[in-house]
Amino acid sequence: MSIMSDPTTVDGSVRPVTRNDFEEPTQQQAKQGGTVEAVLVERDAKDLAQLRTRVERLEARTVLEQAGPAVGTTVSGRYSSGGVGTLLELRVDVDGSRPMMRISGDFFQVSGATTNHVGSFVVDALTATSTETSVKLTGRGRFSFPVLSPHVEVKIPRSTTATPHPGQATVRFSTDGGEPSASYLCTFVSPHFRSVKLEQDSVAGAVPFVSYNTGSLPQPPTSPARVLTVPASYAEAGIEVQIAGTPDVIPTDTAGSDSRWNDAELHNAMVNHFSLWRDVPQWQVWQLVATSYVDDGVRGIMFDAGGTFQRQGCAVFYDAIKGDDAANQRAQLRTYVHELGHAFNLLHSWQKNFADPPQPLGPNGGLGDLSWMNYVQNYQPLPPAPGGPAAYWAAFPFQFTDAELVHLRHGFYRDVIMGGNPFGVGAAEIDVGLFDDPVVDNSGLTLELRSGGTFRFGEPVVVELKLATTNLRGCTTHGRLHPKDGLVTIAIRTPSGETRTYRPSLLRCADQEIRTVLDADRPAIYESAYIGYGKDGFYFQQPGRYQLRAEYSAADGSRVLSQVHQLTVRAPRTDADEDVAELLSGDEQGTLLYLRGSPAETLRTGNEALDQVLDRYPDHPLAVYPRFVKGFGASRDFKDLTAGRELRTRRANTDESIAQLSKVVESSVGEGGVDNITLNQVMRRLSRVEADAGDTRRATEVMDEMVGIFRRKNLSDHVMRDIEAQANRTKEENTRR
Known part of the structure; x- marks a missing residue:
């Protein structure tokens, strides 16, 4: 649709908006500007993004024209x-x-x-x-x-x-x-519309951000130079951020040499160390300044997205944004404000149509937003305007968009307060059928969603995503296919007809500029995702047929849809099936499956339930999943930030890990067990653990076995090349362990 003109009369007075202010492109317009489809695409991209702004300007104009001269101080x-x-x-x-x-x-x-x-x-x-x-x-x-x-x-x-x-x-x-x-x-x-207490702690070696002068580097001429802290940035949005107490510096002398934090460690740290934390809604949030994440591309994470009361904890990773120069200080400010934005229930710029209520996306599917909540490297206004980091910083006024301000200032209480409604609540209203196929698709990409097709009742549902190019001359995009990176959304229609959107328990902000080239030599990339458990609990709790569809947000803003994939969850056939399914259920078990294991005391009941599966039903087909969780969890050191504010490390149990992961491999060589991508991850982890245990010969044998197993599965040539390259890299890494 096209907005024809401002809704003003000849004398400049405001008139009501009418249906005549909007029109669809005619055949004559199509002849002048291309096909009807092309006109629709162009106008949808330009005019629909302006509709909300134009209407809000009309509302503001109505108020201002009816108001008299301002006298005295403001009333806001x-x-x-x-x-x-x-x-x-x-x-x-x-x-x-x-x-x-x-x-x-x-x-x-x-x-x-x-x-x-x-x-x-x-x-x-x-x-x-x-x-x-x-x-x-x-x-x-x-x-x-x-x-x-x-x-x-x-x-x-x-x-x-x-x-x-x-x-x-x-x-x-x-x-x-x-x-x-x-x-x-x-x-x-x-004068602030809302007030929140921020408790910020850091681990030794991670220096918290203090302030940035926006005039230090080029910025929009309309944006005044000023010194911004995190509280000052939110104050400009009308939100008071109060620093609660004295920030703690957590010593790491007992944490060992591993400075990387994984999801399980972060969640455990928040529960134990956030002194203001309570499992209730409250205007309080904890931010941990950690050293680095297990994934180098992640600068921050809103990791408190499981259980009943969410959005109370986030982390930033110093090693990814450290530096005293102006560019790094600017990046630190953006990351801190961005992660706290998630705690206020603000979604990424390209995900706002999954909010509650759904919000219209900004220019170019949201990638054209000049917002704290966009990714710098993903910034792409409507062509031919340039995108990318340089264009973003040249135009970014260090502020939230109008729609984000409305949410922060006027969103319903439970949609904004930490511990209120779950992150992004309302996305479940999106229907599989409402992922409309694009009228025109010149992205050069295809997305395929697939799985084993049939799952036992209680079996963790894992799907595989395949992103391929239709242009063998080459297509460049990002390779983030896992839903927890926020660039892939999966809708699920249950057997009862309800449609929900899978929402991962943790939202990683993978905003490092990494590009993947798909061409004739490497026409596709793959990812495996466990989608059985997330922010809403378990998604496949009833037997029957499910329909799934995925949407991928490409680097240029294109939205690539998968086919509608169907899978079936079978009803339990024996008493053992029912018992195992029950033991695999529960929030703690779901969290352990999502985290791939954790020895945290807060997950003790879940770990005990998984132990019961292995003790009572060691030969059941679903026993492979507790072994997977136990094997992965035991394979890594665990940084335990205790309630006494001491950082201790529980050492990996290599014997336990080797025993459990070896059984996972045995169960998965044929048709059963875990999927191929997960098996690949298990065998590479097993090889590393063997090397850590001092058996480098066995570590090399595991990689050779992995290549042989997948070669017998008759996988495509480019997939086998990737697997062989992974095996060789793992061997090289093992020699340095």
Whole structure:
């Protein structure tokens, strides 16, 4: 659709938006500018991205043109009613820095010494009346719960120069018929719309970020040079970030030589070390400044995305962004603000259509957003404008987009508060069929989703993703195919007809610029993903047929869809099948499968359940999965950040790891066991563990066996070349261990 003009009359007054302001491309337009499909694609990319901004400008213009001259200080900020019973926290956002022309609020019930959240509302379209002495704001609210009085009126006396803050806000609610309902008198509390406490700790050797002067390097001429800290960056968005307590520096002298952190260690560290942590919603978040992640391409991670109360912990990795020069200080600021943004339930720029409620994507599928939440190297405005890091930094004003500001300032309480609704909640509303096939696809890429097709009840569901090129002259993109990197989304339709989106328990921010070339020599790349458990718990809990479809966001913004893949979960056939399935169920077991093992005390019950499978049903086909978890978990050192703020390392148990992983290999040589990609990972890990145990000869034999096993599976030539290269690299690494 195309927006034909600004909705103003000849005399400049505002008129309502009508259906005539939008039109579809005609055949004549198609003749002038190409095919109808081409016109649609071009306009969808340009005009739809501008629709929200244009409408918001219209709302702002309505307020400003109806308002009188501004006198005294601004009225925007946070207000609160007092007393007992129902309490209202009100947010007014109509003047000051980047006003979003909204009012919103949260209701709380005060009973004795307890206060409970009741619900939230926001008025998205305001009518404003302003005089020298007061401001009146009215509109119909959108509520998080059913109401009979949706109309909201707020009156605020303007302050004088003698009083720095506005007067008390009178808030009245009324029915559609104008009948008055509840009313509140709210006192000004803060110019910030929300306030959160940040507890930040670091491990020894990781230097926390302090500040960056945005004028140190070229930036947009419209963006003023200023010194930004993390709290200052959020203050510009209207959010107060308070540093809670004195940051701890965690000694690493007992942690051993391994400075890399894995997912299991990060989750364990948050539960044990975050002194403000409670398994409840609260405006508090923990950030760990760690040394490095197990994946070199990851600068940060929002790792607290499992269990009931999520988004309370994130980490940044110093080794990936360290440096005292201006460019590295700038990168550190962006990474810190980005990861905290996830804790506020902000998604990546290209994922906002999976938010709750779904938000329109910005230019070029979101990759054209100038936002903290975009990836620098993925920045790509509409062609022919240049993209990439240089273009991003030249245009980035160090701020969130308008849509992100609306979420931060006015999102419903449980959608924003840490420990509230799960990360990205609402993505489950996306239907497999709503992954629309593109009208035009010149991406040169195809995506295939596949699996074994049939799974036992309780069996961990693992799928394989294949990204291939249709242009054998060469196609360049990123190679991030795992859903936890946020660039692949998988929709799942259950046997009962419900459609959910798989949401991984951990969201890695793999924002390092790494490109993969697909051509005649290497026409495809592959990834294996366990999607049986994630933020919403288990996804395949009922027998029957499931439909899956995946979407890949390419480096240039193209969205490549897989075919609809079908798989079946069989009902248990024996008592043993039912017992094993039950022992593999539970959040702790799902977390262990996702983390590929962890000795954390918080997961003790899950580990005991997996032990029962091996003790009672060692020959059951699904026993391969507890062995996989146990073998991987025992293969690595585990940094345990204890509640006593001591960093200890539990050493790998090489004997246990070799025993368990060897049995996984035995079970997977034929048709059973784990999938091929997982088997590849198991055998390379087994080879490394053999080398760590001092048996370099056996380590080499394992790699030779791996090549032989896959050669007998009659895999394609380019896949075998990759496997042989992996085997040779592992052998070389083993000689240096």
